[in-house]
Amino acid sequence: MAYGGREVLRGVDLEVRRGEILALLGPNGAGKTTTVEILEGFRRRSAGEVEVLGADPAHGDEAWRARLGLVLQTWRDHGRWRVGELLAHFARYYRDPRDPDALLRLVGLTDHAGQQAARLSGGQRRRLDVALGIIGRPELLFLDEPTTGFDPEARRDFHDLVERLARDEGVTVLLTTHDLVEAERLADRMAMLVNGRIRACGTPRELARRAAAQAEVRWTAPDGTPRRERTADPSQLVWELHRSTGGPLPDLEVRRPTLEDTYLHMLHGKDDAAGPAEGRAPGTAGDAARAA
Numbered sequence: 001m002a003y004g005g006r007e008v009l010r011g012v013d014l015e016v017r018r019g020e021i022l023a024l025l026g027p028n029g030a031g032k033t034t035t036v037e038i039l040e041g042f043r044r045r046s047a048g049e050v051e052v053l054g055a056d057p058a059h060g061d062e063a064w065r066a067r068l069g070l071v072l073q074t075w076r077d078h079g080r081w082r083v084g085e086l087l088a089h090f091a092r093y094y095r096d097p098r099d100p101d102a103l104l105r106l107v108g109l110t111d112h113a114g115q116q117a118a119r120l121s122g123g124q125r126r127r128l129d130v131a132l133g134i135i136g137r138p139e140l141l142f143l144d145e146p147t148t149g150f151d152p153e154a155r156r157d158f159h160d161l162v163e164r165l166a167r168d169e170g171v172t173v174l175l176t177t178h179d180l181v182e183a184e185r186l187a188d189r190m191a192m193l194v195n196g197r198i199r200a201c202g203t204p205r206e207l208a209r210r211a212a213a214q215a216e217v218r219w220t221a222p223d224g225t226p227r228r229e230r231t232a233d234p235s236q237l238v239w240e241l242h243r244s245t246g247g248p249l250p251d252l253e254v255r256r257p258t259l260e261d262t263y264l265h266m267l268h269g270k271d272d273a274a275g276p277a278e279g280r281a282p283g284t285a286g287d288a289a290r291a292a
């Protein structure tokens with residue numbers, strides 16, 4: 001995929017399976033929104049094959065569109081509408097919409113039903129976005145950085161809601177986020193997009209294993225100096241230190257790699273972390289993406 005002459009996606013090989021939650025991660029400018037907008041049918045791709053719910057998004061009709069739910073990054077301008085009226089209005093576009101009052105309860109906006117959308121707080125607007133995204137009972141839900149601006153409780157409620165949608169209603173979810181805790185909490189699989197290419201894709205556990213990020217061992221040396229070392233095999237290091245000092249290691253601490261370590265390792269590491277797109281020469285491959 002190129003903007004003007006500049007290629008921003010090159011070989012995005014990605015499949016989202018029906019009923020799964022897939023988190024698309026990657027640094028600013030990696031191409032996540034571009035990818036998602038192509039899948040949603042909002043952006044024309046310049047090359048590659050894409051199939052979403054059995055159709056090419058570039059030719060998706062109204063019936064196809066009604067099966068998607070979108071929570072976009074940019075806020076749609078419905079500021080003058082009252083929250084309850086807005087939901088009732090959008091409900092009319094769908095054959096089997098959720099009940100607007102039940103939906104307000106679901107996203108925690110019942111007390112704001114009579115309020116103008118423009119007067120909601122940032123986090124409350126985001127909840128409204130989520131409500132609008134799921135009002136039509138979508139089969140496939142796109143969530144583009146959905147919890148930006150949420151307080152911790154709203155975030156937890158939102159995570160519960162997304163989990164319920166996936167588990168109880170079989171909704172497929174494609175989530176982009178910079179929040180690694182969110183990705184780990186929600187996602188069945190994570191895909192890492194770096195420089196327009198999928199660098200790795202797998203369950204959080206698989207990615208951690210593939211990235212082989214290193215543990216950090218800290219201790220105080222016999223002369224009192226604090227020491228730290230990174231190693232893939234902390235037990236070996238501790239054993240060697242123990243043997244060389246001949247006694248217990250003061251202030252010993254072994255810190256396992258966090259998800260953030262894994263992420264940064266993948267971001268800056270070599271292709272040993274590469275997933276299915278591994279080994280492609282730059283610019284040679286078109287993009288291929290399938291969702292549900």
Ligand SMILES: Nc1ncnc2c1ncn2[C@@H]1O[C@H](COP(=O)(O)OP(=O)(O)OP(=O)(O)O)[C@@H](O)[C@H]1O
Pocket residue numbers: 003004008026027028029030031032033034035
């Ligand atoms: N309409 C456009 N015209 C030209 N270049 C664009 C356009 N939209 C995006 N880009 C460029 O394409 C690249 C990918 O952008 P994109 O918005 O897809 O990244 P992203 O991964 O969603 O980033 P972020 O995490 O910051 O939201 C960026 O370098 C961006 O500057």
